[in-house]
Amino acid sequence: MLTRPLSGDKPRSTVLTVLLLVILVALALAPFLFPGVRSLETAARICIFIVLVASYDLLLGYTGIVSFAHTMFFGLGAYGVALASVHMGRGWGALLTGTVAGALAAAALALVIGLFSLRVRAIFFAMITLAVASAVAVLVSQMSGLTGGEDGLNYQIPRELTPAFRLGELFGVRINGKLLNYYLVFFACLILFLLLLRIVNSPFGRVLQAIRENDFRAEAIGYRVVWYRVTATCLSAAVAAIAGSLFAIWLRYVGPDTTLSFEIMLDILLMVVIGGMGTMYGAVLGATIFVLAQNYLQSLMGVASEATEALPLIPNLLDPDRWLLWLGVLFILSVYFFPTGIVGRLRSGR
Amino acid sequence: MTQTLLETDGLTVRFGGHVAVDAVTCAFHAGQLTAIVGPNGAGKTTYFNLISGQIAATAGTVRLMGEDVTRTSVAERCRKGLGRAFQLTNLFPDLTVLENVRLVIQAHQRKGFGLFSMAESHVELTTHAMAVLERVRLDGLRDQKVSELSHGNQRKLEVAMLIALDPAVYMFDEPTAGMSVDEAPVVLDLIAELKHDTDRTILLVEHKMDVIRTLADRIIVLHNGALAADGDPAEVMASDVVQEAYMGRELTDV
Numbered sequence: 001m002l003t004r005p006l007s008g009d010k011p012r013s014t015v016l017t018v019l020l021l022v023i024l025v026a027l028a029l030a031p032f033l034f035p036g037v038r039s040l041e042t043a044a045r046i047c048i049f050i051v052l053v054a055s056y057d058l059l060l061g062y063t064g065i066v067s068f069a070h071t072m073f074f075g076l077g078a079y080g081v082a083l084a085s086v087h088m089g090r091g092w093g094a095l096l097t098g099t100v101a102g103a104l105a106a107a108a109l110a111l112v113i114g115l116f117s118l119r120v121r122a123i124f125f126a127m128i129t130l131a132v133a134s135a136v137a138v139l140v141s142q143m144s145g146l147t148g149g150e151d152g153l154n155y156q157i158p159r160e161l162t163p164a165f166r167l168g169e170l171f172g173v174r175i176n177g178k179l180l181n182y183y184l185v186f187f188a189c190l191i192l193f194l195l196l197l198r199i200v201n202s203p204f205g206r207v208l209q210a211i212r213e214n215d216f217r218a219e220a221i222g223y224r225v226v227w228y229r230v231t232a233t234c235l236s237a238a239v240a241a242i243a244g245s246l247f248a249i250w251l252r253y254v255g256p257d258t259t260l261s262f263e264i265m266l267d268i269l270l271m272v273v274i275g276g277m278g279t280m281y282g283a284v285l286g287a288t289i290f291v292l293a294q295n296y297l298q299s300l301m302g303v304a305s306e307a308t309e310a311l312p313l314i315p316n317l318l319d320p321d322r323w324l325l326w327l328g329v330l331f332i333l334s335v336y337f338f339p340t341g342i343v344g345r346l347r348s349g350r
Numbered sequence: 351m352t353q354t355l356l357e358t359d360g361l362t363v364r365f366g367g368h369v370a371v372d373a374v375t376c377a378f379h380a381g382q383l384t385a386i387v388g389p390n391g392a393g394k395t396t397y398f399n400l401i402s403g404q405i406a407a408t409a410g411t412v413r414l415m416g417e418d419v420t421r422t423s424v425a426e427r428c429r430k431g432l433g434r435a436f437q438l439t440n441l442f443p444d445l446t447v448l449e450n451v452r453l454v455i456q457a458h459q460r461k462g463f464g465l466f467s468m469a470e471s472h473v474e475l476t477t478h479a480m481a482v483l484e485r486v487r488l489d490g491l492r493d494q495k496v497s498e499l500s501h502g503n504q505r506k507l508e509v510a511m512l513i514a515l516d517p518a519v520y521m522f523d524e525p526t527a528g529m530s531v532d533e534a535p536v537v538l539d540l541i542a543e544l545k546h547d548t549d550r551t552i553l554l555v556e557h558k559m560d561v562i563r564t565l566a567d568r569i570i571v572l573h574n575g576a577l578a579a580d581g582d583p584a585e586v587m588a589s590d591v592v593q594e595a596y597m598g599r600e601l602t603d604v
Contacts, residue, residue: 008470203456203464203472206445210453213442220402220440221515222428222457231463 005194007201011281013346020281023288027186031179032171038295044182046291047189048247053271054196054283055239060269061278062200063232064212065118069129070268072136073110073237075259077102077244079140079147082254085155092158099245103238110237114230137260152255157181161249185246192239197280199235208232209278267294274334276341285342293330298323352379355551356432356519360410361400370396372575373410378519381548383541385562385583386555387592388572394555395437397572398523401553402434403427415518428457433517437524437555439504443497447488447507450496451479454514479514486510487536502533509537513544520544520552526561541565559587 011017026033030043052074059065080102081095088094117128140147159165165177199205207228210218219225248254267290275286298320305318338345356378363371371393378384386394399405401412403424411420419427442450452475456462483489486506496507509525522541526534542565544552556562562569569586571579579591586592
């Protein structure tokens with residue numbers, strides 16, 4: 001029954017199926033299950049990062065290309081929506097224009113970078129993306145007249161997507177524009193994820209895997225490897241940009257730190273690796289665990305620190321200020337124990 | 351009147367001061383199996399690499415069905431009908447046996463850019479791939495990962511992938527190398543079958559003299575990168591050139 005929407009790519013592990021269903025249901029009913037501004041913020045961020053990480057997996061896990069420009073494409077989409085909303089005024093047209101323009105700009109830039117560097121060696125591509133991404137980040141922060149510089153841009157989105165738009169109550173939860181906005185993000189992300197799942201399971205996706213396995217032979221059986229790599233790069237960039245647009249619609253703010261920073265790039269890399277490269281479902285698990293840890297580890301540690309107050313040393317170690325240290329420890333452990341990612345581990349049994 | 355499918359004209363490649371393939375001029379005709387022999391390091395595989403495009407020629411030309419393809423990419427030559435199996439097994443190790451062959455057929459049918467259809471829904475690709483796998487008796491291992499196959503079965507898959515490509519020019523580089531005595535006949539029988547197809551030409555690099563004796567219509571001998579002999583198998587094998595080349599003695603009058 002679910003074969004077609006999942007493109008025949010079933011989770012192939014009972015535990016994984018359960019985990020994915022739990023995440024899907026939790027995200028689908030987040031406003032009702034976890035009322036509150038902060039939890040809805042987290043849920044929306046998880047949705048968006050699932051798509052962002054999945055689009056990166058298309059590149060890293062399926063095609064075997066390392067890129068450091070994924071946040072740049074993410075940022076292009078976000079700034080597309082922001083700039084369109086600022087200059088065209090509040091409205092649906094601005095959101096659509098910004099999203100489409102951002103995705104097209106991302107794909108075009110990916111095409112240029114790809115054609116320029118993927119002909120040579122995949123490693124050259126990694127270096128070029130790093131350079132271009134840094135240049136764009138600097139440009140955005142310097143051209144403050146256009147982009148708002150380090151302060152970023154605030155803008156208005158259609159009233160129907162803001163908390164001011166009230167529709168009444170359901171199960172004790174206020175139905176307002178923020179909730180509609182969340183479902184816009186949720187369904188858009190669900191569709192994008194299923195689209196990516198279809199792409200990696202299409203004839204094209206098989207060629208990408210062949211290229212990752214053995215590009216020499218892929219060329220020798222008649223595939224123009226460069227074009228496949230470039231196409232994958234463009235697709236991945238466009239999807240990342242749309243994720244950025246959704247992020248901008250959700251936050252009603254864009255700034256270099258939230259969309260373009262190199263920290264987010266590293267986060268994406270870690271989420272792919274933790275979840276499991278080349279699996280798509282890894283993006284779901286990786287993004288969920290990572291974003292939850294980012295948002296709640298600190299408070300969890302605060303609680304733990306207080307609970308252990310009577311003991312020596314331990315409360316200091318568990319101090320909320322040390323949360324980054326523990327996040328780091330978690331990563332090292334997960335990469336050590338799950339070298340093929342969580343999905344790889346679950347699929348291999350045990 | 352036989353059709354010439356592949357020609358090399360003065361084909362040369364130099365690596366630094368070393369001439370690996372030295373002005374080889376040779377034509378390959380439809381319906382013919384040409385064995386390429388020569389001692390180790392004679393340039394047989396390099397000659398193959400030049401023809402299929404993995405190495406760029408220093409001088410000379412390669413013509414495929416009359417068209418100059420010397421500067422054409424590997425993928426493009428393949429699309430024009432040049433198919434090659436490799437001496438060192440060269441597969442997609444993490445994919446299944448079936449997927450390896452399907453990828454070849456998919457390339458041949460130009461379906462690689464199907465972005466939004468499910469790969470599994472292209473039933474005709476699977477059927478075709480299974481038919482090819484049956485010919486090399488690998489159909490029972492269709493869902494096995496290639497990296498888990500025995501060496502002999504990997505060699506068979508290598509041959510299956512070339513057959514799936516359905517090229518006009520078949521290039522086999524020691525197809526039975528490392529195969530057990532019971533496995534080799536499957537591959538050799540297949541090559542013998544391909545010979546009946548009179549639209550194709552087969553190039554075969556091989557060391558085993560009994561294989562050459564049964565399969566070859568013609569033998570060319572490479573020695574130090576140059577064409578040392580060319581002709582009827584019985585004649586060439588009896589000639590001094592071959593005897594000396596295989597004895598490893600220095601050739602004085604090439």
